Amino acid sequence: MAVETNKSFIEKMHGAIFSGKNAFDSFETSIIQAVIEKMDLEDANILRSQLALLNSTHRDYDEDKKKLVVYFYWKYFGKPRTDFPLKWEASEKERKLARVHIAYGDELSITADLFVVLGCFFYIEFSSNKEEFRPPSPNFVIKDVEVFKV
């Protein structure tokens, strides 16, 4: 599905330079890719179109909940934008989009919950059995992906 946008020249230049760069690490990219493969076509298109614009990340370790939360922003001249060309028409402000279970051998298991806020994909919440939120090497296995209808 093509996305029609009326971007100004400055928006196009800004997008060409900054969008989609350095927002995700390889582990996050694998998780998101696994979710997209499980989604229906319409939701996958919305997610892909938003991912293409996200350009900033904020990683925050919550000591109380023992969770790592990674927030993704579409930042435009320092300000966050939420007017994505394609958005979910969510009735609730915050909804869980998907849950992914990842295993690294027998010793480490990580759960990643992906959330949509105001119709925009916004954050991933990682929890783990050992307070390690990244597998030590790329030899991890995505064991299960649950996708929820937004």
Place this chain on the structure above:
Amino acid sequence: MGTNGNVNRCSSAYGWGEAAGFANTIAIGAAGGAKAAVSGYANFSHSLFPARWATGALKNRKWWLDNRFGKWLAGRRSHNRLNGDYVPWQLHARMDELAYRSLSAVDKLRAGIPFGPLRQAINRMPYLPGSAFFGVGSAMMNSSGDDCGCGN
């Protein structure tokens, strides 16, 4: 107009005028800072000393804050504009990691990413003393090199 040559830079009137200009520059800077600080925002950011430092220091009876001056300057309930400003909640969240964490996900999305350490440090300078310092600095720059050369 060619009148500058008739100005007696050594006169006391000239000296008083220069001093008044200097004070005025500082006052304008401070007034600008005060105006910026009370422009209707409800969120008070304890920016020079975070309120939690002051609270901790007061609890642990640190000598440098455990006194009336310390409570006036940095107490949690003291919205002293030598130590902070009323700012939009988005700016407060971006200057203070704990303020960001206390927001809901919706507000985090609207507020934006917290600033890096350098930008936080620059933004944490309270407007009122910051503007006064700026006034002093600019007045000193303007007055440098104005010696009349008479040796008095």
